[in-house]
Amino acid sequence: MIVKKDLFKNSLVDSIKTVLKEHDGELPEKEVCKILGITSLDIPWGYNIGWAKCLQINQEFNLILSKRNDNENQT
Secondary structure, eight states, X not given: OHHHHHHHHHHHHHHHHHXXXXXXXXXXHHHHXXXXXXXXXXXXXXXXXXXXXXXXXXXXXXEEEOHHHHHHHTO
């Protein structure tokens, strides 16, 4: 069961990174959820996950792709 959960998380992480890359690295959290058919609680969080969750002045969260991710893919 743990392996299945990890595979889902890894797939979701890759999907979120792809969506953010297709939208210039930044997108409101609600839009990411709408595109992927998930809720905000489904979004994985942690150290060095690949994006940041940033509160905007309009009190909504944006997901912003980490610059470090782009550098990792160039090697």
